[in-house]
Every structure is written in structure tokens, then in C-alpha cells.
Amino acid sequence: DSGVTQTPKHLITATGQRVTLRCSPRSGDLSVYWYQQSLDQGLQFLIQYYNGEERAKGNILERFSAQQFPDLHSELNLSSLELGDSALYFCASSVVNGEQYFGPGTRLTVT
Amino acid sequence: AQSVTQLDSQVPVFEEAPVELRCNYSSSVSVYLFWYVQYPNQGLQLLLKYLSGSTLVESINGFEAEFNKSQTSFHLRKPSVHISDTAEYFCAVSAATGTPGKLIFGAGTRLAVHP
Numbered sequence: 001d002s003g004v005t006q007t008p009k010h011l012i013t014a015t016g017q018r019v020t021l022r023c024s025p026r027s028g029d030l031s032v033y034w035y036q037q038s039l040d041q042g043l044q045f046l047i048q049y050y051n052g053e054e055r056a057k058g059n060i061l062e063r064f065s066a067q068q069f070p071d072l073h074s075e076l077n078l079s080s081l082e083l084g085d086s087a088l089y090f091c092a093s094s095v096v097n098g099e100q101y102f103g104p105g106t107r108l109t110v111t
Numbered sequence: 112a113q114s115v116t117q118l119d120s121q122v123p124v125f126e127e128a129p130v131e132l133r134c135n136y137s138s139s140v141s142v143y144l145f146w147y148v149q150y151p152n153q154g155l156q157l158l159l160k161y162l163s164g165s166t167l168v169e170s171i172n173g174f175e176a177e178f179n180k181s182q183t184s185f186h187l188r189k190p191s192v193h194i195s196d197t198a199e200y201f202c203a204v205s206a207a208t209g210t211p212g213k214l215i216f217g218a219g220t221r222l223a224v225h226p
Contacts, residue, residue, distance in 0.1 A: 002156070008141075008158040020157070033213060033214070035214075042217075042218050043214075043216040043219075044215060044216075045214065045215070048212075048213055056212070056213055056214060077223065090154060090155065092155075092214075097124065099143075099145070099157065099160055099162070100145075100214060101156075101157065102154045102155040102156070102157075103154055104153065104154040105154050
């Protein structure tokens, strides 16, 4: 158990819909990262928050957004969903030195 | 920017045989290097890391990796594998800045250990 929690574990939704994925980092970790894992793209960095502020952006679509709240949990919002958004979404957290601990992931299926 | 190349997409090996999973990276700045393991239907677990100091790093379950700066490599080795080592292994790199940074992953190597 990494100490990072993600909910829900599975999500099935239809095209055009909007979903919210939630992540709670390890106690004391200020940085939260979101990654997408798909068969064709592999593991891709989406976005990073540090102590409530956006720190870095990767290959994140404009339809996707995220935020980190004062209690340091984070949410990833995916809207206008397409079939190609089906993937595993991971959250990770870290405190220093780039060592990141990953949550169990949310498997999103868009039908 | 950084990039990671894992040279083998699949590595089949017999139980108790040695194995090497190859990883090369590219970066214009100093880096931190990691190996993560993903068992079927699970998340990523940190296997080992190179941040600084000794170039040979070891995990608690017998894996080791050596940072070779001149060859920009961070190959993962185990002298004797078990069936339970069957998993996907990801090499990752991040810039060694003062602020924790994003991980860039390789495409992964699927290790299949056969009896």
C-alpha cells in the first residue's frame, strides 16, 4: 500500500459525459501528479500540482482539468468524453527528490 | 527534455535464470532514475531509484540497477528470477531539479517467467 488513494476504482460512462476522479496523496506530500496509461500511448504525464498551485502541464487535453484543494487532495475532471479517453488514470504524490508513489488507479471506460 | 527507451518490449525467461531489462535515457540536465513494477491489474510500485551517490542501487527483493552516465543507461538485473517476478517493468526519468518533477516513462518491458 503506497498510501495514495484514488476513487473510484472503476468508472463506466458514455461519450459526451463528464466525470471526476479523486486522489488523496500520502500524508505530508505536497505534490500531486496525474498520469494516463493507455495501450497506444503508454504512461503519459498529464499535470502536476504543488501545494495547491499548478506546477507543470504535460499532454493534457483542453477537455481535461484538475485542481488541488487546501487539504491537498486533488481532482481530475474529464469532460466531453470520447472513446479514446478510455484508459487507466493514475495519481501519484511526492515530497522531495522526484520519488513518486502511485495510487491504484481509476479505470475509465467510455462507451 | 528527457526521454527513455526500453530496448525490449518482452523478455521471456525460465525460473531461476538471470535476467537483464535494458533502459537508456536522454537528457540535457542531470536526472533521477527509477524502475517501477506493475503487476496485472495493479498500480505502479517503486522498485528502486537512483538519486545520487553509489551508482549501484538494490531493491529488497533481489533486483539491482546500475547508473552508467557515460552510456546513459540504467539497466535492471536479477541473478535468479521467480515466477512471482512476472510483471511489467517501467524505467522512468525525472529532471534532478530542486522541485519534484514529472516522470517520463519508457514503453515498458513485460517480463514473463516460465517454470
